[in-house]
Amino acid sequence: MSQLAALPSSIVRLGDRVLTGVGALGEFGLLIAASFRAVQQRGIPLRETALQFELIAVRSTPIVAVTALFTGMVLALQTAFALSRFGAKPYVGSILGLAIVRELGPVLAALMVAGRVGAGITSELGSMKVTEQVDAIRAMGADPVEKLVLPRVIAATVGLPLLTLFAIVLGILGGLLVADLQYRIAPDFFLQTVSTAVTVGDFFSGVIKTFVFGWTLAMVACFVGLRADGGTAGVGRATTQSVVVASIAVLVSDFFLTKLLMLVPTDRILISIGRLLS
């Protein structure tokens, strides 16, 4: 009897969770739609976006720099160690270049920004929500999506690709330092192996993904922040949730975007564009 009684209640709980999840997805969709509508109707709030660009992108450069530099360094150590088994140590630059340009630069920059900026956005908007500041914006006849969401989402969408470029340069620099100091691979040769291995297409497929990452992580952070309730504890919960969801979203979308971009002949497209322009 007790098992029978337990079964429906667990199904009810499961059903509740599914409904809550579907409801949240629907609300997320509505927020995305509202953000596009706000751009269409009232354009981009330039002043606030510039301010957010400073907070989101410019102030993320130190953390992205340290992450990229040390990842490049450790990757050079590991790659050279592995390649030395096949006597191919001098080609560490080829593998490192491809790994950083195609994958590690974009993803590490995105994860660092998801942690630093995602948490910042969610806790700020969450605090504004629970102290009724978001309601105050609405009560004064303004649109919180335009005032709060758009500037952050645009700043992150534009800022993350720039941070990624920066991460790629520093990652390769880190690799170059270790290759030179530890394995006596001449910097010239190292850079030559990098540039031979990495095509313009690799570069684009790496950087293009980060527009999606930047947009996704800021959108998630804003959404979770604006849904926060239950006082300061609720803001804390929302902040954790935001970082977890944004990081997972970056990693999962990375796989599918990479797969998708592999189907597109980026190199050929870029060469044709280059020909058209010249």
Place this chain on the structure above:
Amino acid sequence: MSAVTPVIALRGVRKAFRGEPVLRGVDLTVAKGGTFTILGGSGSGKSVCLKHMIGLLEADAGQVLIEGRDVTHLSESGWIDERKHFGMVFQGAALFDSLSVLENVAYPIREHRRDPEERVRERVRTCLAAVGLPGIEELVPAELSGGMRKRVGVARAIALEPSVILYDEPTTGLDPANSRRIGRLIRQLQQQLGVTSVVVTHDMELCYATSDRIALLRDGRIVLEGAASELANSSHPEMHAFLEGTHESQLPAAAARAQEDSSLA
């Protein structure tokens, strides 16, 4: 009520949070001019009631009318126009922490008018003087006391010269002197600006000091409504129960929590 179209009317408004009903069919009519007070205990749904008047919450059932127009299911962009005529003072003042007092009070002006900077500053000066806080433009909200924050909140609410001002628990968290000062301010603004004020409170002193009409909300319904002068001396059982606290709210705890979540200070 009178034949004149009421400024705000709620007709059978119902609202539930997470399945728990908070408003169970609220009917009330706010006439033009004067101060209308919604009285009720904690968790009775009075802040929820107020938020329906300015579209911060959407009714599950029933009607919200502003000057006779049905605004119950107005879109957010439709509300933007309506809200220009409203000022709202929030429970915790809800000032923007990142902006100075000047920018807080100027916010609605900059949002809706293309005034030159000097004119905006002049208007902010006037509003701050009206609430008795001249010359604090450059301070930030963190530097203000609770009473000052509330008054800056009032200054922001009157910045666009609204025809209706909504006050959500204006004296909560204030000492008696500051509470009386807010009460005088509400009365004074109502008389000087000729606005219609709607006050939500459980503070009886404030209620009698400011109100022209009073409605008592209990368990999500208006149980008593009348002129302040009549109710002040009334021995009506509902009023008596509210004052003596003998009529504990029968709302389920979850509903009270949901309401507090939605109107957290």
